[in-house]
Amino acid sequence: MFGYVKPELSELTMREFSRFRAAYCGTCHELQRSFGTASRFILNYDFVFLFMLLYEGTEPPELKMRRCPVSPLRPKCVCCRSDALTRASGLSVILAYDKLIDDVSDEKGGKRTKAKLGKTFLKGAYRKASRLYPEFDSEVKLRLGELNELESEGELSLDRSADKFALLLASASNDRVKNHMLYHLGRIIYIADAYNDLKEDLDCGRYNPVAARYGVSSLPCEKNVTEAVRLTLEASAGVLMADVELLSESYWTGIIKNTVYLGIPKMISAVLEGTYSAKPARLPRREMLKENGDTI
Amino acid sequence: MRDPYEVLGVSRNASDAEVKKAYRELVRKYHPDNYHDNPLSDLAEEKMKEINEAYDTVQKQRSSASSGYSSYGQNSGEQSQGYGSGAGSSTQYNEIRMAINSGDLGRAESLLRAEQNRSAEWHFLMGSVYYKRGWFDEAAGYFQTAATMEPTNAEYAQAYNMVNRGGYPYRSTYSTPTTGGSDMCDVCTAMMCANMLCRCMR
Numbered sequence: 139m140f141g142y143v144k145p146e147l148s149e150l151t152m153r154e155f156s157r158f159r160a161a162y163c164g165t166c167h168e169l170q171r172s173f174g175t176a177s178r179f180i181l182n183y184d185f186v187f188l189f190m191l192l193y194e195g196t197e198p199p200e201l202k203m204r205r206c207p208v209s210p211l212r213p214k215c216v217c218c219r220s221d222a223l224t225r226a227s228g229l230s231v232i233l234a235y236d237k238l239i240d241d242v243s244d245e246k247g248g249k250r251t252k253a254k255l256g257k258t259f260l261k262g263a264y265r266k267a268s269r270l271y272p273e274f275d276s277e278v279k280l281r282l283g284e285l286n287e288l289e290s291e292g293e294l295s296l297d298r299s300a301d302k303f304a305l306l307l308a309s310a311s312n313d314r315v316k317n318h319m320l321y322h323l324g325r326i327i328y329i330a331d332a333y334n335d336l337k338e339d340l341d342c343g344r345y346n347p348v349a350a351r352y353g354v355s356s357l358p359c360e361k362n363v364t365e366a367v368r369l370t371l372e373a374s375a376g377v378l379m380a381d382v383e384l385l386s387e388s389y390w391t392g393i394i395k396n397t398v399y400l401g402i403p404k405m406i407s408a409v410l411e412g413t414y415s416a417k418p419a420r421l422p423r424r425e426m427l428k429e430n431g432d433t434i
Numbered sequence: 435m436r437d438p439y440e441v442l443g444v445s446r447n448a449s450d451a452e453v454k455k456a457y458r459e460l461v462r463k464y465h466p467d468n469y470h471d472n473p474l475s476d477l478a479e480e481k482m483k484e485i486n487e488a489y490d491t492v493q494k495q496r497s498s499a500s501s502g503y504s505s506y507g508q509n510s511g512e513q514s515q516g517y518g519s520g521a522g523s524s525t526q527y528n529e530i531r532m533a534i535n536s537g538d539l540g541r542a543e544s545l546l547r548a549e550q551n552r553s554a555e556w557h558f559l560m561g562s563v564y565y566k567r568g569w570f571d572e573a574a575g576y577f578q579t580a581a582t583m584e585p586t587n588a589e590y591a592q593a594y595n596m597v598n599r600g601g602y603p604y605r606s607t608y609s610t611p612t613t614g615g616s617d618m619c620d621v622c623t624a625m626m627c628a629n630m631l632c633r634c635m636r
């Protein structure tokens with residue numbers, strides 16, 4: 139369900155690209171440092187975005203040159219030791235783990251085995267994270283529980299189901315602007331994911347909020363359904379655009395604006411056209427001018 | 435108070451035209467239309483006030499004696515329409531409209547649910563509650579019902595168009611903001627280029 143929120147890489151400046159890579163690698167390193175090697179595998183763009191959004195201030199975070207299993211020879215510039223980084227990785231572990239629990243009860247066959255395996259794998263990391271952020275953990279559990287209830291009742295309102303997931307994500311920040319942005323991010327992720335999963339869910343007769351709302355029973359779905367989903371997704375994306383201008387200036391503002399103005403609209407169009415593929419996150423290589431630990 | 439030039443995002447020696455352009459761009463960005471029914475609209479209003487004050491200050495500083503200028507929405511009290519005065523709204527919904535305006539959506543919804551008479555206005559207000567909450571799909575349904583029940587009402591028609599227009603309300607001419615800090619690099623690069631040129635000439 140994660141990996142939808144990412145910047146439009148080709149539109150980033152070189153400086154922003156270096157920064158983004160430092161954030162991406164930094165999240166991965168922080169997961170390893172605070173929650174163990176297993177937690178590294180949950181890394182995706184959404185969690186990196188969460189880190190950038192939670193970060194406060196225009197000062198750069200501490201940057202260091204670090205090697206890692208993916209790049210064992212050439213050290214990379216990596217963000218380290220920031221409160222936002224620890225918090226974002228902790229919340230990510232909790233989100234990923236609770237999603238796996240959910241999958242174990244929802245899915246069948248191969249996917250279920252995979253989720254079960256992942257759950258065992260991630261247990262240690264989750265225990266640490268939930269001890270650090272118990273209030274977020276209980277919020278996620280509460281909302282996912284409510285969501286499961288709605289899904290098992292076959293809830294017809296798309297907004298009502300999406301609201302649960304949106305509230306869950308929104309609880310990651312108490313800042314008014316960030317909280318509101320996270321709400322709409324969650325709403326977009328939930329609805330886009332549901333649309334993306336239509337085929338799979340219809341095939342195995344599972345509940346799908348978009349199918350339930352618009353009475354979709356076979357694919358491809360009618361044009362007016364796609365248009366209705368587009369309207370509702372774009373309305374939330376529009377709110378993000380308005381909100382992002384109210385965000386206090388931070389070190390990551392450029393990348394966050396790129397994500398909101400370009401990345402998310404592009405993702406929405408791709409999902410609705412059926413061309414979106416949630417490939418595992420991997421950054422393209424690009425030789426950087428400032429590789430040697432200079433300030434970026 | 436913050437430095438007015440900083441608020442407008444221009445340097446002190448920017449020309450009058452540049453100041454005006456920056457000011458217009460900011461006004462477009464924080465215009466109340468972009469925050470219609472957004473629970474953060476008060477923050478946008480504050481921002482707008484700050485921008486107007488900064489612009490006024492700069493204008494006064496620059497031309498204390500010259501001809502008049504006008505900043506946007508000096509009558510800033512009139513900016514937000516709210517749900518106070520729907521044309522032809524009946525008094526029975528006044529309390530609900532007040533609750534919506536003050537952002538107390540929970541109260542507004544429970545008052546609406548208790549209402550027996552589900553008129554066009556009822557549907558419109560219900561849609562507004564949902565819209566403010568970010569439940570755009572539900573809101574669209576209620577606005578549509580309101581507009582069909584009373585096709586002549588401009589307020590309902592406007593709301594219905596708003597949810598069906600699609601697209602993005604205001605896409606700032608998105609450009610990545612220039613961040614400070616590159617100045618030193620620029621200086622260094624310029625020096626290096628100059629140095630190289632000097633060597634070529636010798």
